[in-house]
Amino acid sequence: MAISQTERKGRSAQVANDRRLAILRAARDLVTRVGFREAQMNAVAEEAGVALATLYRNFSSKAELMVEVVGLVSQREVDAAAGMAVSDGSAADRLWASAWTFASRALRGRRLAHALVAEPVEPEIETARLAYRRKLARVFETVIDQGIRDEDFPPQDAQASAACIVGSLFEGLVGPLALNGHRTDAERESHARSIVAFCLRGVGHTGAMPGL
Template sequence: MTARSSSEPLPSPTRQRLLDAARAVVEQHGYGGASVAAIAERAGVAAGTLYRHFPSKAELFVEVFRDVCEREIAAATRAAAAADSAADKLDAVLANFARRALANPVQAWALIAEPVDPAIEQVRIDYRRTYTRDVERLLRAAIRQGDAPPQQTAITAAALVGAGNEVLAGPLSPLARRGAHDDEAAIATLRLLCRRAAGIA
């Protein structure tokens, strides 16, 4: 998954307004609770206008999920850039992922675990693959720098990303009582778990 190329045409103002509205509704209600009527109302257009730009809800949300995923990848890149060693970059990326998810639980649940249409699930899979490749790249750098032992980096990276998703699944679930979990304790535990799994002191 890559950021939008500078050569790609920008969406029309109405299309962009619809995308922004859809993303805001997902942040509040998740994918399942995001109705076409609510999105159109928030964008200030009729439902028919929405369907002229996006023939189906699934097509609209493919674009929304892709945009959200690109934002998360960009946030991970910034977190890595702010750290020094490769081991610290890896730690920062995983902590950033958890902290952003816990700060926006409804959207994060939609991004990670909420049942979605197959086309949207493919975007989710692409995002996870990209994120896992980035984690693997940082892990390889940590090995080169002597901060982590030799290992099968693809397997470790997949395990670290999977661990993050599983640790967050409980607090992010719509069934969870907000405030019932200690977010900072969960993040600290995840960081420790990931460092130990990667063999980082």
């Protein structure tokens, strides 16, 4: 049976989409191993199993590719934190759970997390990372607003408090995420839990820390 022109176009579009996703996954995996700076385009092409020319037909520059990698990975992390933010429990429970989810996932994937948080990058990639921070802050802002309405937290500027939580998580985790081998996994986890506890105290939580 002959394949119609519409079907051929559909199959061609699917092949192109699959190839693009394969390139993005390859770039993500490479960044996970070596960071943004060392993830070169020829290495991405080899990892994805495509010709370098094919890679450049999909992404005109390394910066364009890495911006999409940041978007892909950061959305996954935001979704994980947001899932905990709408779980059961008090606002303090949910704020702890969402912040700890972010921190613990960062500790498990330290190289990629460090690239997303602290590695020096091109301006385009930094802009994408700033968008990541804003999305994560909105997750925390929602929980803080609910906590204020439920009188779990004192009145405050929820947007400012959420931005401070993101800053504490990003900056506080830079040390534990650095791949210098001077900290054990247990020390990194303890440090991260202390940061999350600090964040809860910052929004006015005075009770026992949910995760401690």
